[in-house]
Amino acid sequence: MPSVAPVSRAAKLLVFVVVFIDLLGFGIVLPLLPFYGDKFVKPVLGAEAGSVPAGIVLGLLMSSFSLMQFLFAPAWGRLSDGIGRRPVLLLGLLGSVGAYGLFGYASCLNPETHAQMALILLFVSRAGAGIAGATISTAQAVIADSTTPEERRGGMALIGAAFGIGFTFGPLLGAAAKTFAPETPWATGALASALSLAAFFFALLKLPETRVLGGHRAARSIFDTRAFVSVLADKGIGPIIFISFLTTLGFAGFESTLALVNSDFLGFGEGNNFLVFAFVGFVLAMVNGAYRGLAKRFDEITGMGAGIVLMGLGVAGLSLVTVLGDQTACLYAAFPSLTLAVAGFALLTPGVQSLVSRRADPNRQGEILGVNQSCSALARIVGPVAGLGLYRAWPTLPFVLGGLLVLAMLPVLVRLRQWKGPQA
Numbered sequence: 001m002p003s004v005a006p007v008s009r010a011a012k013l014l015v016f017v018v019v020f021i022d023l024l025g026f027g028i029v030l031p032l033l034p035f036y037g038d039k040f041v042k043p044v045l046g047a048e049a050g051s052v053p054a055g056i057v058l059g060l061l062m063s064s065f066s067l068m069q070f071l072f073a074p075a076w077g078r079l080s081d082g083i084g085r086r087p088v089l090l091l092g093l094l095g096s097v098g099a100y101g102l103f104g105y106a107s108c109l110n111p112e113t114h115a116q117m118a119l120i121l122l123f124v125s126r127a128g129a130g131i132a133g134a135t136i137s138t139a140q141a142v143i144a145d146s147t148t149p150e151e152r153r154g155g156m157a158l159i160g161a162a163f164g165i166g167f168t169f170g171p172l173l174g175a176a177a178k179t180f181a182p183e184t185p186w187a188t189g190a191l192a193s194a195l196s197l198a199a200f201f202f203a204l205l206k207l208p209e210t211r212v213l214g215g216h217r218a219a220r221s222i223f224d225t226r227a228f229v230s231v232l233a234d235k236g237i238g239p240i241i242f243i244s245f246l247t248t249l250g251f252a253g254f255e256s257t258l259a260l261v262n263s264d265f266l267g268f269g270e271g272n273n274f275l276v277f278a279f280v281g282f283v284l285a286m287v288n289g290a291y292r293g294l295a296k297r298f299d300e301i302t303g304m305g306a307g308i309v310l311m312g313l314g315v316a317g318l319s320l321v322t323v324l325g326d327q328t329a330c331l332y333a334a335f336p337s338l339t340l341a342v343a344g345f346a347l348l349t350p351g352v353q354s355l356v357s358r359r360a361d362p363n364r365q366g367e368i369l370g371v372n373q374s375c376s377a378l379a380r381i382v383g384p385v386a387g388l389g390l391y392r393a394w395p396t397l398p399f400v401l402g403g404l405l406v407l408a409m410l411p412v413l414v415r416l417r418q419w420k421g422p423q424a
Helices: 006-045 052-085 085-108 115-133 136-146 149-180 187-208 225-233 238-253 258-264 270-294 300-322 327-358 361-393 397-407 413-416
Strands: none
Touching: 006 052, 006 085, 006 115, 006 136, 006 149, 006 187, 006 270, 006 397, 052 085, 052 115, 052 136, 052 225, 052 361, 085 115, 085 136, 085 187, 085 238, 136 149, 136 327, 149 187, 149 270, 149 327, 225 238, 225 361, 238 300, 238 327, 238 361, 238 397, 238 413, 258 270, 258 300, 270 327, 300 327, 300 397, 300 413, 361 397
């Protein structure tokens, strides 16, 4: 087996750094969204922050990011197949700079006099961040360009580790900004914007191009619905994306309610909430780091099965937090369940991305990985809206239903085992 060229190793390292820095910005603002939403939703709707309408609005606010990913991930991937990975990643990072800057500005507006404008700008900033963040499928395509099929899972886990590490330190930096600059609500958005700008200049100077250009771009438009449908209809790839979609749907329902559970049942304020999100990122990073070594001992489908079991049990276990009553007992239930859920998701994701990539046409890596990312984004649109709506009706529901939905994907793995295609 020939070794990977030095430029390919450099590309993997630089993608890791770029995703890490970009996710720092994402992690800084994510734990604040429910609190910021409550701050501005109540004056606009005239409804209590805990009402079902307010929960739906908060779900839509969180889902706006994923809606843009759903629309743009295949387009960015297809564009990167035609013009190269590097310009697409650079454009995405530059977009993140503006989106997080706008988030910081919206945070400064007075909720008594400018609540409606602030809420609109929060939606715009989240949508902009989603468009920019949809280039994650292009980062995955860089890994596909830079690895052999046998190394693919380890490479995809590298992105997962960068995601997790960035997600760990992002909330911690956000907490530091809230602690040391409590009178400057724009600080978190400004910090996220500055980190994205640093990532942009780093990539501009150091990121090599990994895509051999030509052919595919002329054959398809950037937004191609028929190509999207053809990927989902592929018997080797469609079932993998289906598993990814439904397990992400179950995970997103719990993920979107986590900050509220921390506040309602664990008694955590904003500072501790940042720490919980940092813990989520830490588990993601550790499991993805371990996955790179474990990938040599089991195939993708085995890893996906283990991930589904752990995630399903973990998400369902979080329902205990909503019924135990005693805060100490809730803490004992929360963190083991949270660890299982996040560890399962971390085991599942690299296997999905690797299997999709290995079964994809090499000339359409960006596009097909983009379709997978788009379907995951669709799950993150529906998940928060359903999760927050169910949570406001009965807090136990999103965790019980989410866990069952994840576990229901186990039989689909049998179909994946039975497929005998050219890349199997």
